[in-house]
Amino acid sequence: MGRRKLVRDLLREKQADLTASERKLAAVLQDGQLVPGLQSITKLAESAEVSTPTIVRLARKLGFDGFNDLQDAIRSDVADAMKQPLAKLDPGGPMPGGDHMLSRFVTAVSDNINRTLERLDTAAFDRVAGVLADPSRRLHLLGGRITRSNAAYFFNHLQIIRPGVTLLDSAPSVWPQALLDIDGGAVLIVFDIRRYEKGLEKLATLARGQGAEIVLFTDIWGSPIERHADHTFRAMVEVPSAWDSTLALNLLIEALIAEVQARRSDSSAQRIAALEDMIGESRIFRSGQGAAD
Amino acid sequence: MGRRKLVRDLLREKQADLTASERKLAAVLQDGQLVPGLQSITKLAESAEVSTPTIVRLARKLGFDGFNDLQDAIRSDVADAMKQPLAKLDPGGPMPGGDHMLSRFVTAVSDNINRTLERLDTAAFDRVAGVLADPSRRLHLLGGRITRSNAAYFFNHLQIIRPGVTLLDSAPSVWPQALLDIDGGAVLIVFDIRRYEKGLEKLATLARGQGAEIVLFTDIWGSPIERHADHTFRAMVEVPSAWDSTLALNLLIEALIAEVQARRSDSSAQRIAALEDMIGESRIFRSGQGAAD
DNA sequence: ATTTTTCTGTAATCTTTGTTTCAGCCCGAT
DNA sequence: ATCGGGCTGAAACAAAGATTACAGAAAAAT
Known part of the structure; x- marks a missing residue:
């Protein structure tokens, strides 16, 4: 399954197509490592000093269904970024047969x-x-x-x-x-x-x-x-x-x-x-x- | 300004006071570096296989007003954690990450x-x-x-x-x-x-x-x-x-x-x-x- | 100056959320 | 066996959420 693009990268790629207030919003997201995007759409709108529809429009421009869809993607990206195993035991398995008991x-x-x-x-x-x-x-x-x-x-x-x-x-x-x-x-x-x-x-x-x-x-x-x-x-x-x-x-x-x-x-x-x-x-x-x- | 305690630490401290299903929830949060707590209360409840009231009760036990209050704290913690990509071992620990015995x-x-x-x-x-x-x-x-x-x-x-x-x-x-x-x-x-x-x-x-x-x-x-x-x-x-x-x-x-x-x-x-x-x-x-x- | 196009926010809507109440449940004590 | 106490989730509710439609504003083109 082809992995979805990172939201961070999407923001960079589409930056040229964005309107003024959308850019203001994008900047807030990028500054906060996307984390501000995990608030409610209302709060995020206030933080970025734009209206809620602007947020929805940006989400659509990035290819998402709506704000919730974008937020899911952000949450997933953040989760990935957060998990950095302390010591990585080789989970790929030492042996080819992935379903061996060992x-x-x-x-x-x-x-x-x-x-x-x-x-x-x-x-x-x-x-x-x-x-x-x-x-x-x-x-x-x-x-x-x-x-x-x-x-x-x-x-x-x-x-x-x-x-x-x-x-x-x-x-x-x-x-x-x-x-x-x-x-x-x-x-x-x-x-x-x-x-x-x-x-x-x-x-x-x-x-x-x-x-x-x-x-x-x-x-x-x-x-x-x-x-x-x-x-x-x-x-x-x-x-x-x-x-x-x-x-x-x-x-x-x-x-x-x-x-x-x-x-x-x-x-x-x-x-x-x-x-x-x-x-x-x-x-x-x-x-x-x-x-x- | 006395900084609020980290949610992660709160979870550890209060673990003993938690009920079975609250622990199940706490485990999900800890496993995901708190990120699962950024979903809606409904989704989180499903992930952890507990009911939404259980979530509210846990939030209160940790000293928060309700789920939203807890979520704000989590978002803030996550935001902090994202800023420092490589501070993995407990900051509460006495020595800088790498050379602790563990x-x-x-x-x-x-x-x-x-x-x-x-x-x-x-x-x-x-x-x-x-x-x-x-x-x-x-x-x-x-x-x-x-x-x-x-x-x-x-x-x-x-x-x-x-x-x-x-x-x-x-x-x-x-x-x-x-x-x-x-x-x-x-x-x-x-x-x-x-x-x-x-x-x-x-x-x-x-x-x-x-x-x-x-x-x-x-x-x-x-x-x-x-x-x-x-x-x-x-x-x-x-x-x-x-x-x-x-x-x-x-x-x-x-x-x-x-x-x-x-x-x-x-x-x-x-x-x-x-x-x-x-x-x-x-x-x-x-x-x-x-x-x- | 007027028209057209594009951008943006307000307001109304419908959905989902978070909270509370309450009854069933399990477990341990009597 | 019966009782009590704490734990848990279903259901109902108010609150907030996200989305849409629309209208005013700004900019660009004529």
């Missing part, structure tokens, strides 16, 4: 990531990173049925970077004990995407009641925990699948890990060195059970 | 995914999906220190989709027992990225010796297990961080889940229904332990 998946994921980031408040991100990097705050991570592995991933890294990190067991029966440790200085990091789990909300509420700070990772539909959360990260999760995708969520997690690591690089370097040592040591332990060498 | 991270991740897919053999992907979708094959998942949560994520889904899926414990001491179950028809799915772990290779070798098929997820440098693997997926993992990123790996996992699910949708539907039932039932179990409701 291809569709990547398109969806690329979309999810872009949209998630558009919605993200970098200031909030930094604030949370600050909290997570503070070794005086105890961190407790909690995930739902599916998101538990995301929590675990986060936990794996945080635990190496800093002290005082706990992964709450998936069995709700042990949560009450865990609550004992959650007090004023504590931070509860919860993952809750649909289908939202009652138990998570309950625990978050209780933790909140004890003065804990709540960091929530959820989807855009909004977990009920949002109400109690001090910080909320919302990720897009929809993909062409029966399941939701936690990739955008994982991106946030990894970025947070990187940021927290960066903020504590000096102190965590020692921890990591110590860990490497212990891993080395553990070869000795392991040698008894199969991995001989 | 920005650099996303660039790297986008790169990783693209390059991972370039290297990927779709035919191999389909072959593996076929194997994983075959209920007669027993599946055993195994991850390393970091990748264990990726294995767990994969496991969570596979287990729901089909029978005969096992997640091998992280403790090497119990692996010998697990090996008893791994025989000719079995499939071992191993995750091994740097730093490659000796134990994983050992287990893979042994499993292979017993006739198991090995599916390996690794990075492009190549785990030593590649030698023994029947299928290898190589993902790019480098990001501006002290840690590697498993996002590209996760993408493959999720795509595989989707594909396997699609191939077994008929039979897995029953499983999922049964699961939903059991989740419903479990409310009864749960009611006794603190989550009194």
